[in-house]
Amino acid sequence: MEVIFMNKLSRVSEHHEEIAQLWIGEEENSWHLGWSCYEAGDREDTIWYEGNSWEELMHIYRHQLAMQMSEGYRPLMHGLYNENEDMKPRSYAGQRLHCFSELYGNEQLYEDLCTWRRQKAASDRKAPYFVATNRLLRLISAFVPHTMDELMQLPGVGESKAAEYGLEWLELMSGFEQSRPFPLDWVYIVLKEEEYESWLYKQKEQKYKQELDKFITRKHVLEGMKEGQTLEAIVNRSGLSRRELIELLEILDLEGYDTDSLLDVELAVMPETEQEAVWNAYEELGDTFLKPVLLKVYGGDRPEGGSLEQVYERLRMIRIRFRRHTETERNVG
Incomplete structure (x- = not known):
């Protein structure tokens, strides 16, 4: 394995200096991220990531590094984060x-x-x-x-x-x-600088953990769509609720990801005439609010064989396609 990045970190604990190394390596088109601790001549390695996604590696790198620095480790070579920006809060x-x-x-x-x-x-x-x-x-x-x-x-x-x-x-x-x-x-006098820095890195740890969780969730959703899974299967895989998943699908579609395979599966149970009526309602009423579309298509009656929540799900899924179609026409025009 070729090591492409390495930095040494240390912390003093009970008058004893602990040494560690953070490293990134590449081997056979695969990325490796690890943490090595040294004590009494022994080395203990912990692998944080192995895979081919540089983006995922960097999410894990930021989270794990913030965790170690919140526990007192400090780098020999600065620049692991942009300290000039990140370590000077607005207030x-x-x-x-x-x-x-x-x-x-x-x-x-x-x-x-x-x-x-x-x-x-x-x-x-x-x-x-x-x-x-x-x-x-x-x-x-x-x-x-x-x-x-x-x-x-x-x-x-x-x-x-x-x-x-x-x-x-x-x-x-x-x-x-x-x-x-x-x-x-x-x-400002009593609070120790080391306490303050560790607290700041604890805030970073929480921030980067949220970003990592968000990345992993998106990864599960994208993999599920690629594999042709149903909405319910992706819900179970990602831990999102059905509503959260559809809201994420709206974002992914705007970002250019292909959501059609999943939409095809979920809308297959909806008659084409009903889908056309919803589409026409969006053209007439706009796509900002769902309730006017619901009332336009169904009146005061709920469609047979489905809950109101399921109806709103389908309205949102058709809206994804409607908005994409509208945006495409606008760009062509």
Whole structure:
């Protein structure tokens, strides 16, 4: 195997330096990504990836590297990431407050705030994150503001949020001791740089894990379509719901992937006259909303032998073809 990239990393743990190597190799048109640890003269290899997809290798590389760096490893040669861009967040001060709150927060108070948020979201009929994000609740639980002025020193608390929920938050705070004073300038001195860097890489790890999961899901869907699998088979393979899969099909079709084989299989049970009526409804009403098309084609009656959810699935699948046809005509014109 020919090694095309290698970098040495190290971390100090209990006065002992641990050495590792990150490497990428190529052999017989296959890519290999690995991690090698050295201790007491012994080498232990871990293979992260073997295959022919450079794109998949890079997704795994970013995720695994962020994981190792969040655990304290640092490279001998910089440039594994674009540090100039990635390691300088837009709000340096705000990010340090977030870091401190996640590392040294009051878990009991955080749980109380989460309970309050669930109840408030239910009573206001809002999604919980519209009431307050996890990060904001972490900040409140870590710094325990006792006045409105202190509360508004926290990133994410503006006049509107303070006016809407501030008094309820302060009432919750009244039962907890404020062990850390305001203003919060002391955080930037107390928080260790190594802690902060590891926390930043933990954020990267989470970000790249989401990107990797998204890539693997798309891979399963594309492979399933290529193999001629049904919608249900691809659902089982990818872990997506049927609605999520159809929404992804819309995106893939826009990106130029061939979705016709799967659409042919799923729409084979739908009479051609019914498909034509749906197509004509899109031409007349547009393709932005499904309900007007549903009412135009079926009136107030649900088609026989199918649930309303199945009808909407077929409307979405015909819309994929309709939009592609419309875009093609526009480009030709």
